[in-house]
Amino acid sequence: MVQAQATRQITYIHAVNEAIHQLMEEDSKIIVMGEDIAGAAGRADQGFVDAWGGPLRLTKGLIQKFGEERVRDTPISEAGFIGAGVGAAAAGLRPLVDMMYVGFYGVCADQITNNAAKIHYMFGGKVNVPITIMTNIGAGVNSAAQHSESLYSIFAHFPGLKCVVPSDPYTAKGLYISALRDNDPVIIFNHKMLMGLRAGPEVPERMYEVPIGKANVSRKGSDITLTGVGYMTQICLQAAEELASLGYSAEVIDLLSVSPMDDETILESVKKTRKIVIVDEDYPRCSFASDVSALVAEQAFDYLDAPPTRVTPPHSSVPYSTVLEPLFIPSKEKVVAAAIAVLE
Amino acid sequence: MTTITSELTSEKALWMFETMITIRRFEEQARREADSGRLRGLHSSIGQEAVPTGVCAHLRDDDYVLGTHRSHHHCIAKGVDIREMMAELFGKATGTNKGKGGTMHIADINKGMLGANGVVGSNIPVATGVALAAKVQGKDSVSVVFFGDGAANQGSLHESMNLASIWKLPVLFVCENNRYAESTPVEYAVAGTSVANRAEGYAMPGVTVDGQSALDMYEVAGEAVARARAGEGPTLIEAQTYRYMGHFGADDPLSYRTPEEEQYYKDRDCVDRMKAYLLETGTATQEDLDAIDKEAVEAVAAAVKFAEESPFPSPEELTTDVYVSYR
Ligand SMILES: Cc1ncc(C[n+]2csc(CCOP(=O)(O)OP(=O)(O)O)c2C)c(N)n1
Ligand SMILES: [Mg+2]
Numbered sequence: 001m002v003q004a005q006a007t008r009q010i011t012y013i014h015a016v017n018e019a020i021h022q023l024m025e026e027d028s029k030i031i032v033m034g035e036d037i038a039g040a041a042g043r044a045d046q047g048f049v050d051a052w053g054g055p056l057r058l059t060k061g062l063i064q065k066f067g068e069e070r071v072r073d074t075p076i077s078e079a080g081f082i083g084a085g086v087g088a089a090a091a092g093l094r095p096l097v098d099m100m101y102v103g104f105y106g107v108c109a110d111q112i113t114n115n116a117a118k119i120h121y122m123f124g125g126k127v128n129v130p131i132t133i134m135t136n137i138g139a140g141v142n143s144a145a146q147h148s149e150s151l152y153s154i155f156a157h158f159p160g161l162k163c164v165v166p167s168d169p170y171t172a173k174g175l176y177i178s179a180l181r182d183n184d185p186v187i188i189f190n191h192k193m194l195m196g197l198r199a200g201p202e203v204p205e206r207m208y209e210v211p212i213g214k215a216n217v218s219r220k221g222s223d224i225t226l227t228g229v230g231y232m233t234q235i236c237l238q239a240a241e242e243l244a245s246l247g248y249s250a251e252v253i254d255l256l257s258v259s260p261m262d263d264e265t266i267l268e269s270v271k272k273t274r275k276i277v278i279v280d281e282d283y284p285r286c287s288f289a290s291d292v293s294a295l296v297a298e299q300a301f302d303y304l305d306a307p308p309t310r311v312t313p314p315h316s317s318v319p320y321s322t323v324l325e326p327l328f329i330p331s332k333e334k335v336v337a338a339a340i341a342v343l344e
Numbered sequence: 345m346t347t348i349t350s351e352l353t354s355e356k357a358l359w360m361f362e363t364m365i366t367i368r369r370f371e372e373q374a375r376r377e378a379d380s381g382r383l384r385g386l387h388s389s390i391g392q393e394a395v396p397t398g399v400c401a402h403l404r405d406d407d408y409v410l411g412t413h414r415s416h417h418h419c420i421a422k423g424v425d426i427r428e429m430m431a432e433l434f435g436k437a438t439g440t441n442k443g444k445g446g447t448m449h450i451a452d453i454n455k456g457m458l459g460a461n462g463v464v465g466s467n468i469p470v471a472t473g474v475a476l477a478a479k480v481q482g483k484d485s486v487s488v489v490f491f492g493d494g495a496a497n498q499g500s501l502h503e504s505m506n507l508a509s510i511w512k513l514p515v516l517f518v519c520e521n522n523r524y525a526e527s528t529p530v531e532y533a534v535a536g537t538s539v540a541n542r543a544e545g546y547a548m549p550g551v552t553v554d555g556q557s558a559l560d561m562y563e564v565a566g567e568a569v570a571r572a573r574a575g576e577g578p579t580l581i582e583a584q585t586y587r588y589m590g591h592f593g594a595d596d597p598l599s600y601r602t603p604e605e606e607q608y609y610k611d612r613d614c615v616d617r618m619k620a621y622l623l624e625t626g627t628a629t630q631e632d633l634d635a636i637d638k639e640a641v642e643a644v645a646a647a648v649k650f651a652e653e654s655p656f657p658s659p660e661e662l663t664t665d666v667y668v669s670y671r
Contacts, residue, residue, distance in 0.1 A: 035526065040600035042532035051527040051600035075497035075533040076464050076525055104463060107498065142384045142435070144446045146462040316663045320446030321435030323656040 008205065009198040015169035016058045016190070019176035020096065022207050024066050027094060030180060033072045033081050034098025038063035041073035055100050056136060056195055078104055082133065083111035086185075089131040090119060094180060099135040102189065103146045105154070116185040117160030131186075132179045137165075138191040138231055138281060139318045139329050148318040148325075150230070150282040152189050156259035157286075162186040162212055163258040167233035168200030171256055174210025182212060191231040191281075199234070215262035217269065221251035224275040224339055227266065227292055229255040232279045232330060239279075239335035246336075248343055258288050266292060267300050274305040275342045279330050284312040306342045311335050352562060354627045356401055360558045361618045361633065363400070364393040366640045367417045368615055370426055373644045374416065374433060374447075378593050383433055386447050389417035391556075391588035394614035395520050396421035398561020399488055399581075402569040408456045408474045410467040410489045413448045414587075415460030418490050424452045430647035436654035443657045444665065464525075465491065465498025468517065472504040475515035475578075486514040486572040494525025496539045505546040505580065514572035516565070517580045520555065522587040527600040540582035548578050555583030556614045559621060585614075 010018070024030050037059040039052030053060025063071040074081040078099060085097040099105060105112065112133065119129050139148035156163045162184050166172035172190070179186035210216075218233060219240050228236035233254040240250035251269050255262065270276045276296055280289035293308040311330045319325055371390045377383040392414075400409065400421035411418040419429055424440060432439030433447055440452050451459035458474060461467040471489030478485045495501060496519055508515050519539045523530050531537050543550025549571075553564045561583060568579035586609035590597045597606070622628040628636075 036528055039527035041528050043529060043600065046602070048600050052595075055526075073528055073532070075528070076494040077497045077499070079499050080497075107463070107465070107500075142446060144449055144462065145444075146448070314663050316666045319444045319657075319662060320441075320449070321443035321657055323435065324443065324659070324662050327659055327662045 008202045010169055010203050012166070012169045012172050012190070012194045012197050013057050015173040015203045016176055017060055018203075018205075019173040020059065020062060021065065023177060023180045024062065024070065026207070027180070029092065029094045030096060031070045031072065031088070031093055032059060032062060032096045032098070033074050033085060034059070035074055035076055035100055037098055038071055038073050054098065056190070058134070058190070059098070078108035079111060082108040083115065085131045085133070086111055086115045086119070086129055089129045089185075090127050094130050094132070096132045096134065096180060099133050101147050102135045102137045102151045103149050105135070105151065112155070112161070113158050117158045120184070121160055128183045129185050130183045132188060133185070134188045134190060136192055137189045138193055139325055140193050142320055142322060142325060144320040145317040150189070152187070152258045153282045153287040155187050156288060160185065161259065163189065164212055164256060165189045165191070165230040165258060166194070167228065167230055167254045167256065168194065168197060169203050170201040171210050171216070171254070173203055174208050175212070175256070177207055178209040178212050181209070186212065189230060193231045194234070197234070210256065213257045213260035213262060215256055215265040216254045217251065217265065218254045219250070219252040221249040221273065223249045223273060224277065224343055225251045225253060225266075225269040225273045226335065226339065227253045227255055227276065227278050229258065229280060229288065232281055235330060235332055235335055236279055238332040239339065242332060242336050243339055246340070248339070250339065255292070261291065261295070263295055263299070266295060270296050270300050271303045274303055277309045277311060277335060277338045277342060279311045279335055281313065281330060283315065284310065285315055287312065309338050309342050311338045351566075352559065357622060357627055358636070360397050360401055360562070361622060361628075362636050362640065363397045363421050364558065364615050364618060365637050366426065366643065367393045367397070367420045369637075369640045369644045370420060370429070370647070371416060373648060375589065375593065377433070377648075385592040385594055386433070387414035387592050388587065388589040389414050391609065391614070392520055392522060392585045393417055394558040394561050394618070395518065395555045395583045395585055396490060398558045399516065399518060399565040401562050402566050403456070403488065404485070405454070405456050406483070406485045408458050408471070408485070408487045410458045410471040410474070410487070411460040412464070412467065412491055412495065413460065413462045414492070415450060415490070416447070419450050419452070419457050419460070422457045423455045424450065424457050426643060427647040427650040428452070430651040431654050434651040434654070435656065436651055437657040437661070438650070438654040442661060442665075444661065465495040465500040467491070468495070468498070468500045468504045472508050472513060472515055475508065475513035476511065478514055479511070484514075484573045486516065486569055488516040488518060490518045490520055492525060493519060493521040493523065493530045493534060493539060494528065495519075496542070497533055502542075505543070505548065505578065508578040509546045509548045512575060512577035514575070515578045516568050516572060517578060519580070519582045520585055521582050522585050524587070524591070524600070526591045527595070529600070538582070540580060543580040548580060550580040550582070552582045552584065555585035556609065556612045556617065558614055558618050
């Protein structure tokens with residue numbers, strides 16, 4: 001009877017959009033900047049407002065509610081407006097800045113890695129830079145080498161930056177809320193393949209936080225640990241389902257936060273299962289997956305029945321062709337195969 | 345309406361028409377393939393055909409062109425084989441890039457097409473370096489980079505213009521001002537609304553031209569190419585043009601612009617105007633033009649057939665070409 005109200009399975013896009021709306025209402029210091037985050041900029045007098053609402057519609061409706069002063073369409077000038085976000089953060093605002101695709105980081109890396117990441121440290125802890133940068137990651141839609149990368153590992157490399165990767169609508173909303181309330185620079189990586197997803201826990205309408213730096217046990221199991229991050233968590237959950245049908249109990253850890261990394265949750269799980277498969281869509285060299293592997297090898301070596309195994313793309317750029325791209329991305333099949341190799 | 349350019353031979357004028365109609369037919373087919381779901385979203389160049397056509401009419405195979413995410417027209421104007429282009433869109437092994445690059449990265453070094461590029465503004469410094477290579481090697485070849493009005497706001501353009509100017513590099517910075525960067529109007533995003541004016545700050549000529557006129561493009565580009573070949577340095581050209589379709593296909597352009605505005609530009613269509621010129625000057629008859637159009641349609645159909653019948657890349661191709669050599 002009241003069933004419709006009880007379930008709140010909204011899409012990832014909806015969840016993020018709701019979080020930003022609530023955050024902007026809560027805190028007038030939050031401004032949003034990015035390319036086409038509203039769209040048809042400057043044409044309200046012609047009746048055009050919010051033509052796009054962001055490339056993935058994450059910022060839809062904000063401009064009507066909060067106005068042009070706080071919701072700013074920008075020219076294509078990432079070094080300029082992301083750098084401006086750093087300055088605005090240092091001077092009292094809490095900017096949420098959209099770096100449309102992570103592959104564009106090169107245009108503005110100086111602002112992120114030399115300023116956002118280092119100001120607090122260099123200035124002796126006396127200046128905070130509470131900027132949040134959001135960006136899209138991931139392969140899977142034939143966007144080729146420059147528009148399909150994951151790249152959170154690069155940012156995690158820099159002390160001073162926090163990096164989070166939601167895996168479903170619930171974690172997306174909660175991580176946005178935590179990020180925008182956080183006093184450090186946080187980068188949120190949104191995976192393309194999750195945008196229309198309605199899976200995972202229900203998304204409460206109220207505001208709630210998913211803590212930065214905490215992993216989540218998404219599925220309990222006892223035979224093997226699978227770690228995922230972002231869309232790879234969904235792949236791990238599918239693999240766990242398949243492994244269950246083969247008689248294996250897989251525990252899935254949704255890492256959620258690349259920096260800080262939740263060492264305890266990973267170690268606790270692996271000490272129990274004694275086996276781990278680490279699934280990551282970022283490039284394999286000097287990567288997040290390597291970090292998890294090193295952690296387990298260094299701190300849980302005595303518990304392991306098999307070496308930690310990574311399932312990642314090869315050391316290659318992302319191909320365009322529909323026949324090559326699926327070979328690049330870690331799939332359920334690859335994870336199941338890797339898990340079975342470890343289990344047997 | 346049309347500038348009559350004295351040194352334009354009838355052969356060249358016909359080449360320009362053939363090039364523009366080929367681009368248009370290619371793009372129409374690509375659009376159909378995307379709409380039918382055989383291809384993903386594409387950035388269509390329909391409406392902008394005259395810009396690269398007028399420029400490339402002056403270029404040789406040893407001159408270079410560098411493009412953007414919207415570059416099918418640049419490739420065709422520079423002479424890239426449309427069968428290999430279509431095969432690339434289909435992700436086939438016979439594609440210009442062996443199926444690895446796709447629509448946003450088409451390249452053919454043998455034709456001097458040094459690549460489309462998906463990162464806005466990213467190719468401008470590369471083109472500057474291509475011009476540097478010509479200069480250092482004592483060649484008289486030139487480098488042309490096309491970029492949008494949106495890209496004009498990237499620092500890369502400004503740094504490159506300064507470099508090219510102080511070193512007198514043989515490069516043409518050609519801005520295709522189609523009035524929009526995605527849904528963002530140029531009058532909002534470009535301070536002062538003129539891109540060409542920015543040349544002044546970097547001590548080079550800056551020219552605004554009707555980018556819907558192949559003849560005007562031809563004239564302006566001719567001067568800039570001659571300047572570059574003579575070692576006199578770079579030129580910034582702002583070609584005023586219009587994209588008829590949405591940004592990438594699935595978007596509705598009427599959410600940020602009016603049908604009246606669209607009609608205004610369509611009334612100045614570059615293909616129609618080239619036809620009118622050829623007929624007025626007696627360079628060609630209607631039958632000649634129809635025959636050229638028919639050939640273009642057939643060439644595009646043949647390109648689709650070639651693409652369909654071509655094999656996909658083998659799985660090993662995933663990890664080839666990452667390096668020339670490794671280890
Ligand atoms: C550095 C960078 N920022 C943003 C984008 C996303 N993007 C792709 S095309 C585009 C608009 C480009 O506008 P313009 O330069 O005018 O070229 P047009 O699309 O009109 O041909 C944007 C913002 C990108 N590809 N690269
Ligand atoms: Mg444009």
